[in-house]
Amino acid sequence: MRIGSEPKDNSFFLNFTHLNERIPCAAPNLLEQMTWALLAHPEYNTIIWPLFTSINIKSPLQLLALDAPAEAIQQGFISLSRKSGIESEIHLSYKTLCFSHALLTSETANTAPPLSFLRTLKNKLSLEQKLFLKRKVDALRELATFPKKDKASLNKNALALKRSWPAKFIRPELHLNAEVINHKQRIPILIATHWLELGGAEKFAIDLIKSLPKEHYAIYVTTDIPSFNHWSSEIADQVEAIFHLPSFLPQSMMAIFYEYLIRSRQIRLMHLHHAAQAYEALYHIRRFHPQLQILDSLHIIELPPNEGGYVEASARNFEAFINHHHIISYYLKNFLMQRWCIPEKKISVTYLNVDSDYFNPGLIEKGQMKKALNIPDNACVVGFIGRFSEQKQPLEFIKSAQLLQQRWQETQQTQALIFVMTGSGLLEQEIKQAIQRAADTCILLHPQVNDTRPIYQDCDVLMMPSANEGLALVSYEAMAMQTPIFFTDVGAQNELLPPEFLIPNTAPLAQKFADAIWPYLIDSEKRLQAGINMRHYIRTNHHHQQTYTELLALYQQLLNCE
Template sequence: MFEVLDDSGVGLSGGEALLDGRERRLVEGAANFYALAGPGQTFRLTVLRGPAGTMPALTDEDRTTIEWEDDREVVGSLVVRSLVHTTADHSPSDGLVDIAIDIGGAPQSVTAYHQLTGVLGKARKAVRFLAPVQFDALRQFRTDMVERKGRDVPRKAPVRLTRGAEATPHGDTPAILFGLHWLELGGAERWAIDTIRLAKEAGFTPIVVTDRDSAHEWITRPELDGAVVVPLTLPLDPKQESAFLNGLLSMYDVRGIHLHHCTWLYDKLPWIKSIRPDIPVVDSLHVLEWRTGGFVDISVRLSNMVDQHHVISPQLRDYLIGKHGLDADKVVFATLAGLTTGGIAAGGSDAVENNPFTVAFVGRFTQQKRPYLFLQLAAELKKNSPREVRFIIHGHGELAAEVNSLRARLGDVVELRGADHAVSDTFRDADVLVVSSDNEGLTLTSFEATAAGVPVVSADVGSQSSLIADDLLCPRHPYAFVQAAAARIRTMMTSPDQRKTWLDEQAAKAEAFAKLPRAEDWTRDLYQGWLK
């Protein structure tokens, strides 16, 4: 891909390193991009570090500007020569190309609401953080209106070309191109990382492109060792977009594309199909976003460029086939059941009457997961409960400051756990898991709770009804959710038999899911087919 000619403080060549492992991977990702976009060229990368919380800027069109903000520190420099060769109709320019890349600062979660500007933005931010539950109630009414109205998603015209791979010469190394949102904790990201592992096991070189601003805390995961990782920061120079993809398609024998929530790569599919119609494209879809359409509607719009849509829930299958009329043969329903349950032992808490009844939340602290609503439920149960109760809220994320503030009002009855605690321990300690999300596909935590023998009280969103006991599905609206969830949990406290009945129903649904095709098996077979 590239060779290091001079390395001062960066450490890619094994010398003195003033960067940590995450930062070095970011620099390597930037070097990958410029090597692919500039075959044969030599680049000098000046590496900057920003204050904590600032996002990396690695590939955007401002990188050729050799000046930067006063609060940036120059960490080192790196001179690399691209080893990429392409038959595209251009020659590498002579001399050195100077690039200033910014690896950002130490990771720091900040919610999008904090970044709102203008009078309206400031008003939304104030209401959101002064009255989160009331603000959420307004969001849910908006969701109701969109859901009732529905959406028509026009599809992009298909590419009608017949020439094959010989139209674009390529390298000999079999590769799969992956498009990801970012390299951070999340259910979709966990599945994406697993598919990258499966690609390596099949003998492919994974090429991993992300398009969302992020500190990419998962960029050092072992599944990415040996992969070509390119964390894009947008907007790219338009000339570099095609140059980057041309370099990638020329350097590697790309046998397939697997999309996991990457808008930039979705938008490039018509161009890719126009020059390489032989490359199969699949995507994996998780959550239907009622307010925005999200990646599911992007996938529908570009369905003529996608050979197969992988969905993880019956809701998404029915939406694509029933609502939008996609060919049933193109939609593959394969579950993520068992994806994250390997280290979780069956059993769970015994809900002993003399012990405090433990109510748990496991998930990211984001608007979608609504941890503030779980804490509202905790306040309700603390105030009016038939027996002693305690709460565990396990996770981290952009709403951490809000979670800490709300938790402090409840006192020692709420335990906060983070990455220093194993999730399996939380399930072992729990008598019930609460999923308070305002939207989901089918939560991995519900599968994990079932494996641990813990019943789940959930908002009735996405395909949660496929796994959760019918009586434990609660309205999505915040006040109705708190009221219904509190009532079900109080029943569990006083009636172990009813708790067991609900858990048995949940286990039966999970057993039925276990008989369905598994996403890991389907993907493994898919990649084996791409090797032939």
């Protein structure tokens, strides 16, 4: 199949094999992504997306060079090519890139869609888009240099010729079907994230997307570092489109794509959530979209070697491009005002807060986690929930567990004392080795889960020895679930937790945690009352609806300033 009636130089050709009429279009914006992939790789002639067989599912979705005909494409594929005759090109030239994951799974292949694939594809293509795929395009020349005919006019703009500005001023234009970008009076906004995986900042972005009124906002989402993006499914039906940029673009092309996305969707507000490439793209975006409202959310001041993290980088490198900062604590507000002299009117403090109606111990059956891990019903359980990373210091949790177990045995407690670590991450192997060395202490690993409520419900206390935090989401959730939580006194934790639950972040840290937690381990009434007090505080001061009410008001304030 070739789009268009007459082939011309540099035309793009759409091809497929083994494509069933009833197979749905499983990847939204498929043709748009494949076109950009071809534009971004002028040294390749063809982009292929296998239908049923993946090449490499152990890594996130990416483009791989196809050095020889692969079984994956023999089972069926969709391709976009600079030349006609896809089969001969694959077998002879090998200048082909292939998406590493199959487009369709067995589930989607067996599900009868309301429309056929061809009908769905035709509905997404406008006449202008077909013309775009026909017309002459030299991707390397247009995207990397100034066309000769434009140099004279550019001489009038000295700024554009400065050596510190890369030549990114030719802006590719895809003429999209009007129905694809018809927002029907809604305000188009872009939420830029670095990925959609487990984490407090990411959870905040996900919950914000879910809470935004869809009748008022048309939401686009991007991710800009390689990842499986497991949480994409949480918002797939809440947004207009999700673009995982590393899956089809090199990093050098992301700024150009961000500007194209803002222009093609007429984005009015861009909200950054720790998206490194989106920040870098602001230099390019602001040249063409001075009226665009740009908001960023900042969560944590990172320790060395990360040089302050996004809070520092935002103020140091991108302050001139940003209209407003949303921050999650007064600790960060003081940092921005005192270190970078950012005006107070440009900063809004809105706590992350928590949905205490959802994180409600009365809704969750007790014993689910204990049953899954074969923990006795009457056991006392100390929990850890978070990434297995240096920042969270899970190895300190294991050291403290050993100290508590030793004291537990010395005082001849009758209940079993169990420690449960929930999460995953780079330190997982080291944690397993440390658990083996602590053979006299029962420490169990629980996999990362989307719904953590059963974990909170079955833990008697939580112990979180983080080296650094912003204001941890796990604190909000544990308090809402009536589970006492002990935390290192870092970041803005003291804006949420009472002093007796904050542990000085100094050596010997494990011993300090053990000393603070011990009275609550041996006194169930003390634990119960602490949990009740924490939930009452959350219900009174940190209900999630307050967060979204304040952010919606901030959105409207910024949009009124266009």
